[in-house]
Every structure is written in structure tokens, then in C-alpha cells.
Amino acid sequence: GAVVSQHPSWVICKSGTSVKIECRSLDFQATTMFWYRQFPKQSLMLMATSNEGSKATYEQGVEKDKFLINHASLTLSTLTVTSAHPEDSSFYICSRPKLGGIGSSYNEQFFGPGTRLTVL
Amino acid sequence: GNSVTQMEGPVTLSEEAFLTINCTYTATGYPSLFWYVQYPGEGLQLLLKATKADDKGSNKGFEATYRKETTSFHLEKGSVQVSDSAVYFCALFSASKIIFGSGTRLSIRP
Numbered sequence: 001g002a003v004v005s006q007h008p009s010w011v012i013c014k015s016g017t018s019v020k021i022e023c024r025s026l027d028f029q030a031t032t033m034f035w036y037r038q039f040p041k042q043s044l045m046l047m048a049t050s051n052e053g054s055k056a057t058y059e060q061g062v063e064k065d066k067f068l069i070n071h072a073s074l075t076l077s078t079l080t081v082t083s084a085h086p087e088d089s090s091f092y093i094c095s096r097p098k099l100g101g102i103g104s105s106y107n108e109q110f111f112g113p114g115t116r117l118t119v120l
Numbered sequence: 121g122n123s124v125t126q127m128e129g130p131v132t133l134s135e136e137a138f139l140t141i142n143c144t145y146t147a148t149g150y151p152s153l154f155w156y157v158q159y160p161g162e163g164l165q166l167l168l169k170a171t172k173a174d175d176k177g178s179n180k181g182f183e184a185t186y187r188k189e190t191t192s193f194h195l196e197k198g199s200v201q202v203s204d205s206a207v208y209f210c211a212l213f214s215a216s217k218i219i220f221g222s223g224t225r226l227s228i229r230p
Contacts, residue, residue, distance in 0.1 A: 002163070004163065041222070041223070042222055042223075043124075043209070043220040043221055043222045043223060044164075044209070044220045045220075046217055046218070046219075049216075093163070093164070095164075107152045107154075107169075107171075107213035107218070108154075108166060108169070109166075109218065110163075111156075111163040111164040111165070112163050113161070113162060113163040114163060
């Protein structure tokens with residue numbers, strides 16, 4: 001069964017509002033989780049690494065103030081898209097390392113089913 | 121920088137046909153290589169992996185060989201089934217990150 005869940009699976013919001021997406025590790029505590037963005041017919045792009053107990057690490061070009069990440073507990077990371085605009089419409093996917101957060105096992109990850117965000 | 125290039129889709133085949141999805145990579149050092157699969161409505165799943173040159177990853181009848189000399193990791197299956205219809209992503213792991221190719225949508229006709 002699934003080991004990573006996301007909520008909601010899809011969301012439609014008005015431009016200018018904020019949207020929170022939850023990512024839960026269902027079977028293992030994860031000190032590290034990852035957030036990806038997938039554009040239509042394109043690859044997954046790593047946005048940031050979510051770290052429990054410390055600030056998230058953002059990839060180059062990702063706006064920290066727009067995409068707020070909070071690793072609230074060892075089983076929950078949230079991504080908040082603030083002041084959303086139509087160009088933020090995308091498929092957002094989270095993942096966790098196979099063994100929860102040990103650096104040597106980042107190479108195998110379990111992915112959530114994704115959240116489709118549509119900003120009108 | 122590191123990157124992964126895979127053949128564009130969509131690819132449509134008849135059941136029991138032979139499948140090849142090409143994947144090449146650019147990376148410093150010796151990255152681990154992966155194929156992930158995304159079935160309709162589901163999250164990405166690891167299909168197979170190879171961690172060093174000449175390793176062959178295999179799973180569910182799919183195979184891919186880590187070719188350092190050609191920097192390739194082509195996915196093959198001898199006889200595809202309708203249930204193999206999905207999007208396939210080639211990926212590499214380097215510097216604590218997974219870098220994905222653009223994905224190839226595979227459709228299998230009965």
C-alpha cells in the first residue's frame with residue numbers, strides 16, 4: 001500500500017489566495033522529505049528539501065517566500081503556495097527517502113500521488 | 121550540470137511487442153540510475169535501478185543496463201502487456217538529489 005499520502009489530491013483556488021498541501025509519511029518517521037513540481041508533459045523538478053526541525057533547503061530559482069515549507073512533525077510536511085497566480089498551476093509531488101531520512105538512502109524514495117493545483 | 125534525456129512519447133505498441141525506451145545522461149562521477157513508473161492515478165514507483173557500470177537492473181520483465189561508455193540506461197521489455205501502460209521516467213541520483221528525465225508515456229493496445 002501507499003507509504004506517502006498527499007492532501008488534497010486536487011484544489012482549485014482564486015488568484016491571490018494561499019493554498020496548503022499536506023504530505024504525510026504513513027509508515028515511517030521522516031526527518032527529510034522532498035517537494036517536486038511537475039509541469040504538463042515535463043519532468044519532475046525538485047523544488048526543495050524539507051527538514052524536520054530546521055529550515056527547508058530550496059533549489060536555485062525557487063522563491064522561498066512564495067513556496068513556504070514547514071516540516072511540522074516527523075510524519076508531516078506542508079507546502080503553502082502563497083498569493084497564488086495562474087502560473088503556479090501545476091502538479092505538486094512530495095516524497096520521502098526509503099529509510100526515512102538517512103543521507104545514504106536518499107537515492108531511493110517513495111512518492112506521494114501528487115496534488116493538482118489550478119489557480120483561476 | 122547533471123541531466124537526463126529520454127525519448128519523447130507517446131509510444132504506442134501492440135500487446136506482446138518489444139519495448140525500448142532510450143535514456144542517456146550527463147553527470148559528473150558515477151551516479152546511480154533509475155527507472156520510475158507512474159501508473160494512472162498513482163504516485164511514482166521505483167521500477168528498477170543500477171548503481172554502477174555494467175550493472176543490470178530488472179523487475180517485472182523490464183531490464184536496463186548501466187552503460188558508462190555510452191552514458192545510457194535504456195529500458196527494455198521483451199513482451200509488453202496492456203497493464204504496462206504508464207508514464208516511465210529515467211532518473212539519476214547525484215549530490216543527494218534525484219534528477220528526472222521528461223517522461224515517456226507508453227500505451228499498449230490489446
